[in-house]
Amino acid sequence: MTQSNIERLLEKGVFVVTSECGPPKGADAEAVRKKGSLLKGVVDAVNVTDNQTSVVRMSSFASCLILKEMGFDPILQMVCRDRNRIALQSDILGAAALGINNILCLSGDHQSFGDHPGGKNVFDIDSMQLINTVRTMRDEGRLIGGEELKGRPNLFIGAAENPFADPFEIRAMRLGKKVKAGCQFLQTQCIYNLEKFGKWMEMVRERGLHEKCAILAGVTPLKSAGMARYMKTSVPGMDVPEELIDRLKGVPKEKQAEEGVKICVEMIQQLKEIPGVRGVHIMAIEWEEKVAEIAEAAGLSPRPEA
Amino acid sequence: MIVGNRKPFEEILEMVKPFKKILLLGCRECITVCAAGGEREVGVLASELKMARAKDGQEIEIKEFTLERQCDYEFIDQIKPFIDDYEAVVSMACGAGIQYTAEHYPSKIVLPAINTTFLGVTLEQGVWSERCQGCGECVLHLTGGVCPVARCAKSLFNGPCGGSASGKCEVNKDTDCAWQLIVDRLKTLGQLDRYEDFIPAKDWKPSRDGGPRTRVREDLRLC
Numbered sequence: 274m275t276q277s278n279i280e281r282l283l284e285k286g287v288f289v290v291t292s293e294c295g296p297p298k299g300a301d302a303e304a305v306r307k308k309g310s311l312l313k314g315v316v317d318a319v320n321v322t323d324n325q326t327s328v329v330r331m332s333s334f335a336s337c338l339i340l341k342e343m344g345f346d347p348i349l350q351m352v353c354r355d356r357n358r359i360a361l362q363s364d365i366l367g368a369a370a371l372g373i374n375n376i377l378c379l380s381g382d383h384q385s386f387g388d389h390p391g392g393k394n395v396f397d398i399d400s401m402q403l404i405n406t407v408r409t410m411r412d413e414g415r416l417i418g419g420e421e422l423k424g425r426p427n428l429f430i431g432a433a434e435n436p437f438a439d440p441f442e443i444r445a446m447r448l449g450k451k452v453k454a455g456c457q458f459l460q461t462q463c464i465y466n467l468e469k470f471g472k473w474m475e476m477v478r479e480r481g482l483h484e485k486c487a488i489l490a491g492v493t494p495l496k497s498a499g500m501a502r503y504m505k506t507s508v509p510g511m512d513v514p515e516e517l518i519d520r521l522k523g524v525p526k527e528k529q530a531e532e533g534v535k536i537c538v539e540m541i542q543q544l545k546e547i548p549g550v551r552g553v554h555i556m557a558i559e560w561e562e563k564v565a566e567i568a569e570a571a572g573l574s575p576r577p578e579a
Numbered sequence: 580m581i582v583g584n585r586k587p588f589e590e591i592l593e594m595v596k597p598f599k600k601i602l603l604l605g606c607r608e609c610i611t612v613c614a615a616g617g618e619r620e621v622g623v624l625a626s627e628l629k630m631a632r633a634k635d636g637q638e639i640e641i642k643e644f645t646l647e648r649q650c651d652y653e654f655i656d657q658i659k660p661f662i663d664d665y666e667a668v669v670s671m672a673c674g675a676g677i678q679y680t681a682e683h684y685p686s687k688i689v690l691p692a693i694n695t696t697f698l699g700v701t702l703e704q705g706v707w708s709e710r711c712q713g714c715g716e717c718v719l720h721l722t723g724g725v726c727p728v729a730r731c732a733k734s735l736f737n738g739p740c741g742g743s744a745s746g747k748c749e750v751n752k753d754t755d756c757a758w759q760l761i762v763d764r765l766k767t768l769g770q771l772d773r774y775e776d777f778i779p780a781k782d783w784k785p786s787r788d789g790g791p792r793t794r795v796r797e798d799l800r801l802c
Contacts, residue, residue, distance in 0.1 A: 353733075354733070358780060380733055380735060380740050381733075382742075383732050383733060383742075383749065383750045385732075385750050394733070396733045396734045396735070397780070397783065398780045398781075399733070399734075399735040399736050399737055400735075400737075401736075401737035401738070401777065402736065402737065402778075402779060402780045405777070405779070405780075406780070417780055433741065434741070435741030435742075438739065438740075438741045438742065438743050438744060439739070439743045439744055439745060439746060439756070439759060440739070440743070440746075440758070440759050440762045440763075442762075443738065443739075443762055443771075443774055446774055446775055447737075447738045447739075449775060450737055450738065450774075450775060450777055453777060454777055462741055509741075509742035509743075509744055509749035510741045510742045510743065510744050510749065
């Protein structure tokens with residue numbers, strides 16, 4: 274066992290709530306604290322993104338520490354795009370030494386989407402190999418290069434999965450590989466297509482993966498019909514059914530945000546009923562103030578003591 | 580083969596600005612096949628340069644010559660008799676050929692007219708596509724004959740990223756997702772179960788990351 278709050282709660286059978294905090298484009302620690310204050314008492318752990326969409330921001334590691342000072346149990350997101358195995362392992366050791374208990378291993382968005390499209394990417398290892406790296410360091414007490422460690426990084430290991438990306442048929446197999454590599458909790462891409470997610474969960478259950486790895490279903494409230502349309506057409510691997518867009522279009526523009534929140538709450542309630550879903554990951558991108566309202570309306574408040 | 584593109588004309592024109600006599604040197608190998616730097620392209624570029632310079636009242640003398648291979652000691656001496664008649668060589672070979680010409684004629688200015696891009700194939704007349712990055716340790720037997728290093732934008736070894744949609748890569752909708760191709764091929768071969776094997780972190784030493792590479796076959800050497 275690690276010192277992770279979500280590992281402890283999952284062990285107890287609690288339906289956990291996580292959310293995320295995108296660090297600011299600048300050195301303003303107050304901006305992190307401000308976002309954090311919106312999530313205080315609302316979630317069991319908070320993800321801190323690692324230069325998401327390849328846009329340079331304050332490092333995930335530093336932002337995690339600011340949130341930890343506020344009493345959060347941060348989840349350090351780590352992508353393989355910007356650092357090789359030397360830097361990744363070094364940061365894993367540093368994070369664990371400073372009391373970070375959770376890590377989320379990701380490949381990372383391609384740099385062509387970000388603010389430095391001319392940058393060179395690294396991808397020395399992939400997300401699956403990163404999971405294996407953390408597990409090797411923690412459980413075997415050595416680096417993947419073989420060198421022994423003095424002090425193991427005691428981290429609860431997570432990953433992400435997009436149940437809607439192609440090829441669909443290998444998506445559960447892919448999770449199986451991650452679990453074998455050492456993944457203990459999983460946060461999914463935002464779910465709008467409940468039917469397809471249900472099918473994916475069926476494949477996950479058939480393989481018994483839900484018993485080895487805690488599945489936290491990802492949701493993102495839609496602010497407007499325009500945002501829903503954008504997500505559908507412009508965000509790779511996002512599956513937004515037409516009926517959802519129609520439902521948002523069906524209400525006046527000034528009421529669409531409210532409707533989006535309602536849809537999100539209904540989604541959480543339905544997700545809670547799916548066998549094997551053990552928590553929810555609420556990603557309210559630049560709309561963190563809504564997380565408390567959503568969690569409350571979905572019957573997920575208050576949270577157990579950390 | 581090695582695929583390249585001719586540099587934009589303006590860039591080449593700027594490079595040759597200080598010179599009145601140049602040797603424009605093509606190559607009959609890969610760069611001819613990908614229609615970037617063969618005899619024909621040498622002729623076209625020579626005409627373009629002469630016209631542009633004449634227009635500016637800065638006539639330029641250009642000798643057109645195309646070697647069998649610019650990357651090979653067997654042929655590089657062919658330009659020895661006349662190379663000193665020219666102030667500079669503009670090479671239309673790939674990056675290897677350009678450098679080989681430069682290292683054989685150390686006192687000569689050798690300029691690149693080609694941007695070398697990738698190791699690839701001719702898909703159809705006029706279309707070339709990347710297939711290999713020369714990583715030094717082939718994994719095609721594990722991945723259904725499709726290379727994750729060269730063909731996945733993130734060189735992922737254990738499956739597609741979350742951005743693969745309808746068989747296309749998130750980076751470019753015209754590019755196939757390598758992992759979609761791998762999965763399709765493994766299915767065709769009845770080997771999809773192979774996908775479940777975890778591929779550990781790659782050893783990049785045999786790749787360029789281990790430093791510039793040289794291959795020696797002692798049994799073939801003459802001295």
